[in-house]
Amino acid sequence: MKILFVAPTTFSRITIFISQYIKSLEGAAKFLGHDVRTLQTTEIVHSGDGPNQLRQIFHNLGGGVKEIAHIPQDVITSYHLFRAVNEFKPDIIFLHLIDSSYMHLTVNRIRQRGICVLTWLGIHPSRVSSGVHKLLRSSDYTLIYDPSYVDYYSKQLNIHNTRIVPLGCDVAFHDSVNVDESFKKEMGVDVCFIGLFDEHREKYLKELTGFDLGIWSWNIEDYRTRLKQFHRGTVYGKSLIKVLKSSKIVLNIHRDFEISGGNYRLFEIPASRAFQLVDEKKEIGRYFDIGREIVTFKDEQDLKRKVDYYLRNPKEREQIAEAGYQRVIKEHSIIDRMNRIINLAGSGKTPKHF
Helix, strand or coil: EEEEEEECCCCCCCCCHHHHHHHHHHHHHHHHCCCEEEEEECCCHCCCCCHHHHHHHHHHHHHCCCCHHHHHHHHHHHHHHHHHHHCCCCCCCEEEECCCCCCCHHHHHHCCCCEEEEECCCCHHHHHHHHHHHHHHHHEEEECCHHHHHHHHHHHCCCCCCCCEECCCCCHHHHCCCCHHHHHHHHCCCCEEECCCCHHHHHHHHHHHCCCCECCCCCCCHHHCCCCCCCCCCHHHHHHHHHHHCCEEECCCCCCCCCCCCCHHHHHHHHHCEEEEEEEECCHHHCCEECCEEECCHHHHHHHHHHHHHHCCHHHHHHHHHHHHHHHHHCCEEEHHHHHHHHHHHHCCCCECC
């Protein structure tokens, strides 16, 4: 089967998670024997990757109106997408756009050729534009990972093509990353948090200032917070995995809009053989045996108590981390997720929940 990935696959502050996940899916599709190509989207207006003068001209013409500002972005993306479709003739297009006003028109034309278009959205639908909503309606399926989003799609947006595909992890890549003692000595901490910083996450992290806490964040400098004293910089790719492997406890605090849970870190932490302490969410028990493979916390006080307990019980902590790693290998690999996506595109009758 021929699969065309269309997404912003360059690392930046905005697209770091998208890039990492898309590249993992590409590798899984190739491993499964499929013919794969990738179209790096321009998204010049939103992401700043395009010529500054062109971007500024369209912003000035539109007075800041997105529909005008998106014209060069969507035209360039559509041109390259049509060319890729004509040359490669894909069976499936896996699409992710940060923002758009007119790409739904392009998707409608592509689907008329019998190509299945799967649009993936890794965020709550209330946080994207109406143009992206049009794009989702035009696709065969909208892939989401948090089941709590479904009602909003159907009742608020009248979008009924959602399919839940849990996130997963490239375990082989995590296994390939080794950590030497000098890195552990320099970067290892008792309690580690890696991710975007916001007020929701801050309220939990503030309870842990009495521990050896390390925060790696891409945006903490945008906030006035005393937690900056625990900031250790930013990490990506292999360096991020090394930090996970060097930490005794790794915190996973979902964003406030992730009601059911199941973010990427939920799988990435155990894939690194690290001990995970994650906020309690509705769906987490579907993925891991709570208390045996991961540990959850209910509130700030519960988090503090459990950090203290597991720092004082290293053997129990290590057993849980190993059990979580084995569960990821068995049920949450990126190859499994890519298989589900391909089966969905091929069946046309897949139920809403896997």
